[in-house]
Amino acid sequence: MVVTIIGVGLIGGSLALSLKAHGVAGSVIGVDQSAENLRKALELNLIDEGTTDLAAAVRRSSLVVVAVPMDAMLTVLPQVLDVVDQQVVIDVGSTKEKLLTAVADHPHRDRFVAVHPMAGTEYSGPEAAVPHLFEDKTLVICDAEHSHPAAVALVEKVFQQLQMRLVYLDAASHDVHTAYVSHISHITSFALALTVLEKEKEEQRIFELASGGFESTVRLAKSSSAMWVPIFRQNRLNVLDVLDEHLRQLQHMRDILQQEDYQAFTNLIEQANVIRKILK
Amino acid sequence: MVVTIIGVGLIGGSLALSLKAHGVAGSVIGVDQSAENLRKALELNLIDEGTTDLAAAVRRSSLVVVAVPMDAMLTVLPQVLDVVDQQVVIDVGSTKEKLLTAVADHPHRDRFVAVHPMAGTEYSGPEAAVPHLFEDKTLVICDAEHSHPAAVALVEKVFQQLQMRLVYLDAASHDVHTAYVSHISHITSFALALTVLEKEKEEQRIFELASGGFESTVRLAKSSSAMWVPIFRQNRLNVLDVLDEHLRQLQHMRDILQQEDYQAFTNLIEQANVIRKILK
Known part of the structure; x- marks a missing residue:
């Protein structure tokens, strides 16, 4: 499938590598507000194409990953949900309550599955992306009952292919x-x-x-x-x-x-x- | 040469492995108050023989390493210095001022060189001993001017063979x-x-x-x-x-x-x- 990754830094870039290595993503579109980051991500073969046109990338994808800092997340995630139709959208953010409150009433809320891979390093940017970052680590899925069961099922399948352990929590916990x-x-x-x-x-x-x-x-x-x-x-x-x-x-x-x-x-x-x- | 290591735990045991691997020690005598530790150290091939007779082991050695916790160090190091003649004695302790004060007036003070290898792990005991613990790490030599120049020279040569960087500090620093x-x-x-x-x-x-x-x-x-x-x-x-x-x-x-x-x-x-x- 085609996967769009918004924010091609440490987590977004590492996820791009993993999704391709495990055969989950046939191709990855990178979206980033920094042209320099897109250039590096292409050069490092993290992504297959780069664009700043978020809406066009989302429309061509089956899965959309929002991997931007948590302040930007509060505005980028609603923008993505405005565009989606049958796509599944995930964040990979480290905090959940404010984000889930921000999209609670969005008409496409059920296309969104909130996840947090418990993995990272102290480095950042596309150069920091590494393969195998997620293997044998935990993925927390939050408030799954607010997402469409088919969307949750797709996310579970994707991250099991990445060899992650799944844990379910409400956002506050x-x-x-x-x-x-x-x-x-x-x-x-x-x-x-x-x-x-x-x-x-x-x-x-x-x-x-x-x-x-x-x-x-x-x-x-x-x-x-x-x-x-x-x-x-x-x-x-x-x-x-x-x-x-x-x-x-x-x-x-x-x-x-x-x-x-x-x-x-x-x-x-x-x-x-x-x-x-x-x-x- | 024959090396006696008093205290065959993480540091003493790892040093025994390194000294033999780098050809510094022909044989290693282990001294420990715990018969169980000596048994394990023999079984793990950290040492060639084990004894509780500290004085006899020291007399047969060219180099004596005291690798016991810092409270025991205050009593064991003077006991070792009481026995030495031409041997060189080192501690490997993490604090220096109290120890150097404790042996300042010992008649064999100049046979002793105070060193601190800046290396370790969170584990302890003979089972925790690992090879290569000291390579590319720093060895601090303290108050070298209070040791016999030939004793300092031997210690420098030994730890350079172990591929350590040497740094000189006074005990207070x-x-x-x-x-x-x-x-x-x-x-x-x-x-x-x-x-x-x-x-x-x-x-x-x-x-x-x-x-x-x-x-x-x-x-x-x-x-x-x-x-x-x-x-x-x-x-x-x-x-x-x-x-x-x-x-x-x-x-x-x-x-x-x-x-x-x-x-x-x-x-x-x-x-x-x-x-x-x-x-x-």
């Missing part, structure tokens, strides 16, 4: 859980980078001494503000809630270290070690 | 810099695991939704309290100092999000992105 297991990690990583850049004035020392552990915890601090500020904005209350809990936990560790209560510190680390059971 | 680029990462990771375990009562959801980003930031929370509590204890003031800065940075991000000042939030993320320049 999705936003709570992603604040816990994704958004807070980005906040802590940004703050850790700022901390170390503030304290460690000798950049050469960071480079020399940083080991895998530091790189691992600070890796997400390379992520782009264009993608993440709209996510934090749309999931603000959930992010604030988990951030407040994180501040309490850190302050508690600080107080215990200040007081030299090493038995309590040991107990906290052993509680944290429970994460071993959950993550391989 | 070492402890400051490692608080910034290593110890704080462990604190934030432990606190992040505690946060998510507290907020996310459905462990199955963490498992289903956690992506690479979350795993990356929380990976170090699997690290053992036996190794890390003594490090935080011995580097307490530096860790508190950087932790206070981290709490300020996080609180600032929280306040800006609370106030919905998204331009300021964008600026902070772009400042954090500077870490891209420093880490590949």
Whole structure:
């Protein structure tokens, strides 16, 4: 089938590669407001053709993927739904409640299936697109009951072909859980980078001494503000809630270290070690 | 040469593998207070023989590596120095000031070279030992002027054979810099695991939704309290100092999000992105 991907960055570009590699997409039309991104996406063979004419691309497609930052998503998704007829439309966004509210009353709402592939990297743009990004990862499908069953069935089939695990959540639960297991990690990583850049004035020392552990915890601090500020904005209350809990936990560790209560510190680390059971 | 490694865990065991693989050690004697660890280290071919007789092993060796947790280090290192004659002794510990103070007046102080390989994983014990852990990593040599030049030269030669980059620091600077680029990462990771375990009562959801980003930031929370509590204890003031800065940075991000000042939030993320320049 013909697939249109709007936004040929890390996620849109990686999805284009996967859909073609798994034989889901016969051809991929890329739509992007940046002519430069379209040029790169063509050069990298992410897409078969590029255009800025969104409506024409949508009309020629069976499946439309909207892979733009969450602030743009609020205006682009309704524009796409204005054009669709029998096409199936998905977003791949990291927050859901505001988006689903924005299209709740759209006459073509049932052509839209809200999904969130739990996969990504700290890089962005067409050059960041990689194959195999989605294999063995989770796809969250949100509020599936508001989509036409045939549209949901097509989306399920497509992402099963991409070897993803499917999980079903309502939009509100999705936003709570992603604040816990994704958004807070980005906040802590940004703050850790700022901390170390503030304290460690000798950049050469960071480079020399940083080991895998530091790189691992600070890796997400390379992520782009264009993608993440709209996510934090749309999931603000959930992010604030988990951030407040994180501040309490850190302050508690600080107080215990200040007081030299090493038995309590040991107990906290052993509680944290429970994460071993959950993550391989 | 014959090398004795005291403490056949992640670091001691990995070093044993590396020293043999690079032809530095003809044979490795393992010393451990745990008979079980010695049994495993023999079974895994980390060491050629195991003993609990520290003094006898040291006397038969040219190089002695003390790779025990930092609290035990304060008592084991002087015991080793009591026995040495012409042997060279190194620690591989993560903190230096208290250790170097503890042996400052030892009559064999100049046989000891304080080193810290900036490498590790979140696992521990002999089963966690891996080859190639040290290649292309940094080795910090501390207060080299207090060691015999021939002892320093031997250590430099050994770790260059292991393909490590050598960096020289005084003990106080070492402890400051490692608080910034290593110890704080462990604190934030432990606190992040505690946060998510507290907020996310459905462990199955963490498992289903956690992506690479979350795993990356929380990976170090699997690290053992036996190794890390003594490090935080011995580097307490530096860790508190950087932790206070981290709490300020996080609180600032929280306040800006609370106030919905998204331009300021964008600026902070772009400042954090500077870490891209420093880490590949």
